[in-house]
Every structure is written in C-alpha cells, then in structure tokens.
Amino acid sequence: MENKKVIIIGGGMTGLSAGAYLQMNGYQTEIFEMHNIPGGLCTGWKRKGYTFDGCIHWLCGSSPGSEMYTIWEELGLIQDKMIVDHEIFKHTELEDGRSFSVYVNPDKLEEELLKFAPEDKELIEEFIKGIKVFSKIDLPVLKSQEMLNIAELTKFGLKAFPLAKVMRKLGKLSLGDLQNKFRNPFLKANFVRLIGMYEEMPVTALLYTLALLSVKDAGYPIGGSLELAKSVENKYLSLGGKVHYNTKVEKIIVDNCIAKGIELADGSTHYADIIVSAADGHYTIYNMLKGEFIDKEIEGYYNNFKLFPSIMQVSLGIAREFANIPDAITYHFSIDEPLYIDPQNTSNEIGIKIYNFDPTFAPKGKTAVTMYFDADYEYWTELKKENPEKYAQEKDRVAQQVIDRLEKKFGEVEDKVEIWDIATPYTFVRYTNNWKASFEGFIPTVENFNVKMKRTLPGLNNFYMIGQWVQPGGGIPTAGMHGRHLALQLCKKDGKKFITK
Ligand SMILES: Cc1cc2nc3c(=O)[nH]c(=O)nc-3n(C[C@H](O)[C@H](O)[C@H](O)COP(=O)(O)OP(=O)(O)OC[C@H]3O[C@@H](n4cnc5c(N)ncnc54)[C@H](O)[C@@H]3O)c2cc1C
Numbered sequence: 001m002e003n004k005k006v007i008i009i010g011g012g013m014t015g016l017s018a019g020a021y022l023q024m025n026g027y028q029t030e031i032f033e034m035h036n037i038p039g040g041l042c043t044g045w046k047r048k049g050y051t052f053d054g055c056i057h058w059l060c061g062s063s064p065g066s067e068m069y070t071i072w073e074e075l076g077l078i079q080d081k082m083i084v085d086h087e088i089f090k091h092t093e094l095e096d097g098r099s100f101s102v103y104v105n106p107d108k109l110e111e112e113l114l115k116f117a118p119e120d121k122e123l124i125e126e127f128i129k130g131i132k133v134f135s136k137i138d139l140p141v142l143k144s145q146e147m148l149n150i151a152e153l154t155k156f157g158l159k160a161f162p163l164a165k166v167m168r169k170l171g172k173l174s175l176g177d178l179q180n181k182f183r184n185p186f187l188k189a190n191f192v193r194l195i196g197m198y199e200e201m202p203v204t205a206l207l208y209t210l211a212l213l214s215v216k217d218a219g220y221p222i223g224g225s226l227e228l229a230k231s232v233e234n235k236y237l238s239l240g241g242k243v244h245y246n247t248k249v250e251k252i253i254v255d256n257c258i259a260k261g262i263e264l265a266d267g268s269t270h271y272a273d274i275i276v277s278a279a280d281g282h283y284t285i286y287n288m289l290k291g292e293f294i295d296k297e298i299e300g301y302y303n304n305f306k307l308f309p310s311i312m313q314v315s316l317g318i319a320r321e322f323a324n325i326p327d328a329i330t331y332h333f334s335i336d337e338p339l340y341i342d343p344q345n346t347s348n349e350i351g352i353k354i355y356n357f358d359p360t361f362a363p364k365g366k367t368a369v370t371m372y373f374d375a376d377y378e379y380w381t382e383l384k385k386e387n388p389e390k391y392a393q394e395k396d397r398v399a400q401q402v403i404d405r406l407e408k409k410f411g412e413v414e415d416k417v418e419i420w421d422i423a424t425p426y427t428f429v430r431y432t433n434n435w436k437a438s439f440e441g442f443i444p445t446v447e448n449f450n451v452k453m454k455r456t457l458p459g460l461n462n463f464y465m466i467g468q469w470v471q472p473g474g475g476i477p478t479a480g481m482h483g484r485h486l487a488l489q490l491c492k493k494d495g496k497k498f499i500t501k
Helices: 013-024 067-074 106-116 118-134 150-159 163-170 175-181 185-195 203-214 224-238 281-288 296-304 377-386 388-410 425-432 476-493
Strands: 005-009 028-032 044-047 050-053 088-093 099-103 218-221 242-244 249-255 258-264 269-271 274-277 311-318 328-342 345-354 367-374 417-423 463-465
Touching: 005 013, 005 258, 005 269, 013 028, 013 067, 013 224, 013 476, 044 224, 044 417, 050 224, 050 311, 050 367, 050 417, 067 476, 088 185, 088 203, 099 106, 099 185, 106 118, 106 185, 106 203, 118 163, 118 203, 163 203, 175 185, 175 203, 203 218, 218 224, 224 242, 249 281, 258 274, 274 281, 281 296, 311 388, 311 425, 328 367, 328 388, 345 388, 377 388, 377 425, 388 417, 417 425
Parallel strands: 005 028, 005 274, 028 242, 088 328, 274 463
Antiparallel strands: 044 050, 088 099, 249 258, 258 269, 311 367, 311 417, 328 345, 345 367
C-alpha cells in the first residue's frame, strides 16, 4: 500500500512532534507554517547580541527515567541539552519588607509556609504531603488514556494508589479554594499570588508541577525555547519531512464530509489523505472550516472555558551582571509607582526573569532579562491597526517606565540598557495566530481538567486537531504527547506496527 499523505497545519511544537512521529511510521507528511521559523509560541529571538526567550520556564520530563523524557528522546529534543534546576519556583519580595520563596524542596517550602502561618500546620502538611506523593508517580504519557490496555491501567492504578488519599482531600479543590482554607489572614489573601498560578486552576496541577520540580524533572534547558524547536525540526527533517514556511492556511478543503486538502493565503491548494490542524483551535474551526463542523460541546469550549490571558513581554539587554539574586525561576517585587500598561491594566509588581544562568543569552558581563504583564488584546491590536505611530510610542512609554522601575530597584540599569524589545498581544497573534492572543490556550480548571476535549469534529472525516487548543493547560509536554498519540492512533487504524525510530 502506498504511504498515506498527511498535511499538518502549524509548525509549533505540536505540529513538529506529529510530523516526526508520523514520518517514523511511514506517513508522508508536510507541515504548513505561517511564520518563517519553527516553534510557534516556543520561541526566542536575537537582538544586538542578546537572546530574548518567549517561552520555556520549566520543561516537564527534563530528567532521564520518566515516560515524558522518553518522548523528548524520541523527538531528539533533550539529548544534547544541559539542564538547569533552580532552587526556587517563585520568589516574592513583599511590601512589608519580608519575602516568600516557593522552594522546590518540599521540606524547605513547608518551613517557609509555617513561618508565615504556624496556625495552618495541618493544611500545610497535607499540601506538602501531596507534593511528595505526586513526586513518586510517573504519569503514563506514552499512550493516550483510551489506548492503555487493562494490564497497563492496572499497573498504573497500583502505582498511583497512594494518590487516592491526596485526591480525596485536595483533588476537587481549585487554588482559590485552597487559599480560602488558610486561617492565616496573609495567606488567605495572598497564597495564589505567592505561588504564581491562577486561582481557578486545580490544586493537583500545582502539586504535580511542584512534584516534578522537587525531583529535578522540570528544569530549564540551556539555549532556551527556540533551540528546543530547532531540535525537533531537525529530527523531523532528518526523517524526510518537509516544512513550508511563510504559508498561512486559510481554508480546509472538504468534499462530501471528507477533509481533502488546504487552501493557502496565496490561493494555491494542496491535497492529502489526512489533514491535521496543530494550529489555533478557534481559527481552525470558525475560519478554516467556517464553523460548519461543530456541536454544542465544542461551542461550549469556546464560549465557556476561560483563556490564559493575553500578555505583553518586555525584554531588556543590560550591560551588567545581576549577582546575589535569588536562584528563582521568577523574581517578583512590588513597586511604589504602578506601571501603566494600557487602559485595562496597571501593575504594582514586577516579575522578572534574569537569565544570568544561561550563558548563551548574552555576552559575558551582560544580562538578558524578561518580564510579563497582562495586556489588553483589543487595545493593542486596534491601536496597531488604527494608529501605528501611537502604537510604537506606547511601546516606548512602557519600556521607559519599566526601565525606570528597575533603576529604582537595582540601580545601574538606565545607562546600561543596550536594547529593549516589546511583544504586545498584537505580536503574539502576528507570529502565532493564537485566539485573542492567549499565551497558552484554555486555563485548566477543576471543571475542565478531566474533560477529554474532542480531537475530531462532528461530521468531518480524515481530520484531526491536536495541541494546546484541545488540552486545557497546553504546554510543551502536551505538544510532544499529542504528536505521539496521533501517530499511534493512525497506525492502529491503518493496521501498522507503531515504531519510534
Ligand atoms: C510566555 C510563555 C511561557 C510559557 N512557558 C512554558 C513553560 O515553561 N513550559 C511549557 O511546557 N510551556 C510553556 N508555555 C506554553 C507553550 O509554549 C505552548 O503551550 C506550546 O508551545 C503550544 O504549542 P502548539 O504547537 O500546540 O501551539 P503554537 O505554539 O501556537 O503553534 C501553532 C503554530 O501554528 C501556526 N499557525 C497558526 N495558524 C496558522 C495558519 N492558519 N496557517 C499556518 N500556520 C498557522 C502558528 O504560527 C504556530 O507556529 C509558555 C508559553 C508562553 C507564551
């Protein structure tokens, strides 16, 4: 039988992963990507000798032995990477002069929490125990849940047994619910902020992240996000795959309820046996397919699920070192004069990522730093369209404000800034086409965390969706897994033995 041809829309981490696994299994694939580089949101860019990273804070599965690491090995993403494991997840300097560190070592984190809230000993112990129990569980990610056989499910069930007690106590809680359980007034008001996640997220998502960090299985890969993407692109190309850059897909061609091909922005058409969208979900369903293949459930995702917000990334190249700062993934401090980002957003706090741990990001003696702020999608996209000059001025204004606040905090910043760069929500859409410039799709919540989102559309054959828009929480692991799971599914359907070489 001739090898089936597969068109993949989107050359982000999900599209690249799917391409690589499908090529390994004899499918003939082509990726169509609207940007001129691989990676989508998993990206970085160079300015005046500095590298500004747009994504990776922690890479789940960064240490050998886990199933996730196996996926990274198969995709050629991890083998040549040096990994840095930070001591602190998030460090915050508080308004009253104290500071709070989310240590990745659970015992140290317990001590830190008890220092603030001795009266919450019982709750804190439960939380810390949850991290420790999760840290012993290797989630079965090589196959999708529905492909696990009875023996595999039983094996996992037995291994995961200790989780049952944790799940009974914390499994149904959101971070907001957990925060409410503190008796200590400070943690009751600030726990979620100090932890650095969203209040509607399930506690289990935090426990799992902290568990991986505690066993050094969620480190930072030296070289950053774009190097990760290039590694998987290399693997894909070495397997015979083909990527078409600067090609925006406008339409999925459907004939008699069968997805047959794609139409590009330049009007050209391409055909295949199977069409996979690893691109923005909303654009895929409502634009490329004109909303013709949808049901109430899918409509519900886009009407009811909350999105990760649109953000602004401020990046600076500063000709100085930052010594003696906490070894934290992000370092937060409050500012006396709030930052005005746009009519909807001001910030009393700066969360900065100081890349002094990645020598590839700046020449010796210099440092790349990045900061994120919530930013209004409508405001920035409208401004760019209506008044490009003011858009540029506004970016300039925010950059100057940020530099001013950093000068007040650290000193010796203003005169040492060699380059600044601002990515607005408009920039995120321009380069990745993500709906409303959401930086990671749907926020996982207690309600949607276990929803198995549909990866096919009703009434449409030979079509699949994968990636962050069909998995609340998104992330690079979702990208790796979805590519593998799709290849397994197609192999099963086509009676092929699944291979990973
Ligand atoms: C600031 C930030 C920090 C993050 N930190 C982490 C982290 O620490 N760890 C982690 O695991 N994840 C992190 N993420 C999330 C992670 O980057 C994403 O979830 C993941 O990269 C999504 O991959 P994807 O391929 O599914 O989607 P995308 O990256 O959005 O890729 C989709 C691709 O499709 C292309 N495309 C869209 N429409 C079309 C079209 N019509 N035609 C052709 N091409 C199209 C886009 O250009 C893009 O390349 C972070 C993200 C951000 C923004």
